[in-house]
Amino acid sequence: MKSSRSYPYWFILPSGLIYLVLFLVPTVTAFWFSLTQWDLFETRFIGLENYSQFFQEPFLITGAVNTVVFGAVTSIAKSILGLLLAVLLTSGLLGQSFLRTLIFFPVLVSTVGIGIAFTEIMHPARGMINVGLSYLGIHGPAWLIDPHLALFSVALVDVWKGVGLATLIYIAGLATISSDYYEAARIDGATKLQMFFRITVPLVRPATVTVVTLSLISGLRSFDLIWAMTKGGPGFSSDVLASVIYKQYQAGFYGLSTAGNIILFVLVALIVVPLTYWFNRREVDL
């Protein structure tokens, strides 16, 4: 193969170099810093103490559980809702393209802005949601200030903001399914529901893989929205690893938070890598 001549590696250089210098080098140095006590001015080598300290964090378990819950809830919700919306929005409805636009729009809006707005919208007494619910005679929950609900409230907003992207990916995925399958199924007498579960769901799998992987990674690393809305509170009830790490960072425990970063990375990798592997293996079976 003459690919060496036709596809030269120097194509990688321009931004590969930027990536190397501005992302990889700091990341690798971070490994060293995670082994030190570091107050920005001095580093003192302390071996693995940061890691053992991190594992002793009283709210580490809460944070880790919340991280996984948040990642799982948002990615599952986004893929299910995304698929349903995509099916709905490709069925030739009235106002279909307007709806697509509407649903995708939040994807583009700043997380901080959304966070600020929804903190008001979810205000337990004056917020739009609970006021709206009260018209229906429902006493709305306390959303962000109920410690049992805060994380899910943020997850709800995250899904609201992100479902448009999932829908879009699914719409693209649906477009690749040949209508032959549906016609064949119609001739075989399949109902709409059967077609959805027997044809759409299995054939749209590559899109599902994309949606689940992307939203899982971003969900596990999610920080902006949680920070803008609850700062991990009330108390520690909506803390995720990223916010625990950020708080350590803020407190000036740089070595510790760098170690936390690495642990978060390992957690993400431990969940995402086997999942991707499993997805890819399943794909071969098809």
Add this chain to the structure above:
Amino acid sequence: MASVKLKNIHKEFNGVKILKGIDLDVNDGEFCVFVGPSGCGKSTLLRIISGLDDASSGEIEIADKDVTHADPIDRGIAMVFQSYALYPHLTVRDNIGFGLSLAKRPKNEINERVNTAAKMLQLEALLDRKPKDLSGGQRQRVAIGRAIVRNPEVFLFDEPLSNLDAALRSKMRLELTELHAELNATMIYVTHDQIEAMTMADKIVVLNAGHVEQVGTPMELYHHPKTPFVAGFIGSPKMNLFEGQTAQEHGADIYGIRPEHLTLSTQTGKWQGVIKHIEHLGADVIVHIQVQALGTLVARADGDFAVTTGSEIYATPQQGREHFLSK
């Protein structure tokens, strides 16, 4: 104009030997067809000639120049791809003129040459269209136009007709033959279809499992196949090939007789059998006969030869049409 010489070409990829020492001369102005089953290495060989791939070892000469290590553009070749590989974002005109514009030829020269090629291929009306607006046959012609416009010394075709329907294919075969006559250029043409090879080639190269089985004119290969593979590959329906007693009597491993060289009779003949199956082609019938000693024998008979499945029949090979082949 140019001849193409291949000397001991080997190609290995990931430890798999794809080409095992190919020696071949294609003469100036010759229409040479590489034919063989899929995976025989014919496309690889074409890509090595084009310079898209490197040979693992061996030498290539085009027009008496060693081009073993030359870039495709320096080999004086043009190539037509199976998928046509038209640039979707360019008009027909720009597709045809792409190579010339890369070579920074003056605008009016490009225009002139594109127009000439378009005229030759009856593409004038389509010059401002995009490939997606063309039919299969038109795309095919654009791909050929793209090759012609550069006045190459050698044309390379990689299964160019396999994406066309049967009627169009036979029409294009004819056009290509005419084009060859008109341009009088060296053409190397890869196909798995032996009919294309028989109808178009000056010279056929039969490839099998990475080596050349036999080189010759279509008729040479038809009448004098040197190996059982060539014997079985050229001709349709396939030649009947049998191992065993008949072959051994003549000191060979394999005995072969083409279906069209069997004479059928209801009364008498060399082999007696039972008709298992009859295919009516109109002008001909293809008769599948179960012969005890041999197995299934396929014979071609005249269209009005009236027999029925299950009836008894005798088949006799025509004198001098029998092949005795070694393994």
Add this chain to the structure above:
Amino acid sequence: MKRQQVIIGIVALVLGVLLFATPFMFIGITAVKSAAEASHLGLSLPSKWLFWENFMAVIKARNYMLLLAYFNSTVITVGAISLLAVSAAMIGYVIQRRPSKWNGFIYALILAGLMIPPAVVPTIWLLKELHLFKTLHGMILIQVAYGLSFSVLLFRSFIASIPRDLDEAAIIDGAKPWQVFFKVILPLLKPITITVVLVQSVTIFNDFTNPLYYLPGKDNVTVQLTLYNFQSQFSSQMNLLFMNILLVTIPPLIMFIFFNKQIVKGMTAGAVKG
């Protein structure tokens, strides 16, 4: 259109507007209220529409900080996107087309970019060494580095759908490798490029954390930072805070309206194969 489609369509429209448009209406309405009315957080119409007053108050705040922020954010976004789109396509092209033992390694590096959170302080030191700290072009490079992985993945999967024959035809036509890429491949990447440009420019424009760290200084303020800066300043003036959110939302909205039709197209071959 069948009767059923119209009915479901109307139901979906009502629900969609309720769920997806009301929050934006809320932002919009709050943005034009007086401070006192805004503090009630309701969806009721303002008794007096104060669009212009609030608009000018936000624009004028802190000596026209928002306009400066728009300028900075635009420079960063445009700069980073132009670099990112072309070079990510180049990388995606090479690693898709050129199978080698390095590919696994390169792929791992790319995934690392998606999964590893950036190490802030070492990055700051490095930027300082390179005299890039506190500069717009330093910020541009940071955005390129952080956006590269995602863009390369999108490009890579899209390029896989472009037949290799096209490259080879161009090579036969005498194209140099860079000509193959720029004259043949890049024009074909338009749909996915639009997707990348849209998604990444919105990400960069909306980025808050990175400018916070790498671009300190009043002259370097970016659009999202104004939101943050004003959040406490406007804590008793919800109307101005929401006017700010509204103004910050406009550029992505324009981008979106502009590219709306192209997005699905770009996704078709792109993200699905991930």
Add this chain to the structure above:
Amino acid sequence: MKDLVKKLTVIAFAFSAVSAASAVELSILIDNNPDTVALTQALTLAYSKKHPDVKFEMELRPGGAEGDNIVKTRLATGEMADVFIYNSGSLLQALRPSRTLEPINDIANFSNILSSFTSTVSDKKGNVYAVPAQTAMGGGILYNKRLYKELGLKVPMTWKEFMANCAIIAAKSKAAPIAQTYRDSWTSQLIVLADYYNVQSEQPNFADDYTNNKAKFATTPSALRGFEKLQQVSEAGYFNDYYGAATYNDGLNMVATGKAAHYPMLTFAIPAININTPDQINDVGFFAQPGDDASKNGLTVWMPNAFYLPKEGDHKDIAKDFLSYVATVDACNTITNAIGANGPYLIKGCTLPDNVFPAVKDMLPYFQVEGRTAPALEFLSPIKGPMLEQLTVEVGSSIRTAKSAAELYDQDVEKQAKQLNLPNW
């Protein structure tokens, strides 16, 4: 608008060339609190009037832990502004002052600064690093005077009396006895932090013992008391509705308008009340958070944020001259005019105008008697755990008991102590 165009061009040029300025321009990094902005604006304007060749460029940063981080990062990378405003308590230690900050002992008006302030911003060698930017503050309880009058209540001298007042308020009025505002979670710490006078009056050595790892919140009854008080008022249900979603501003409005009777807060909030609800400012009073013994009633005092200089500033001399100006009576008056006075100044000769707000007036008596004030713990010990505000939110929200929160806080503090490399940890 002209100004903006000019700036844009400057920025555009800055890509290639460094513009040379004729007048000296000092950059000042401040937090984005409106009071800080207003007072800095006033001070710099006054200074520029005297020295027309000196101009100032204000840079704003977020407050809270995020802002601390920015200050730290910029100092560490040598990117600090010529002058900056920062906390003068435990947070200062994390900046490694002797390494990163410029001592200001040599400024002309150094002797004007009260030693009660300089002691909190100096190192062991006697280098002083800051000039106070505002007045000293009290941490205690803002209360609604009108409500107290209507219900015939008296300012409580003990916690018991305070609870009794709350009970009466709960029973006889619609007002919430105590405002809590956990959307701004830092406000939740006040009951614990403002209790320090009471801790110190019972355990005079607590700060030292605590710094030396000999005393703990969870095991020192008087220190634990602050957490217990929070738990007690939370369990009594004395808080406003939806206190979890209320903001600092809500809290101020509630106590000013009488929707809440008490709001535990620092007195720096008084100017903000004046801005938000100017008509009610005279209804707001202030008292120290009472202890268990009426004879030991006193106020926990916060030192104000202060002006600092980085070690590597470009215009050190001018910056020092500016700081020297801040340490004058003229500067105090400028501040008073800009944001009002909300406590005693820490500059010699500075006096408060007679028309100070009632809440400020309520605070002054504590300062006039020796021993009725104590600095908050963060000015006596470099250790303050970053988790405190979440823990107090939990106690205030009845998610966690006082004891458990104190234990977790002791654990949290350990990280900080280790980071500072303190002995005995």
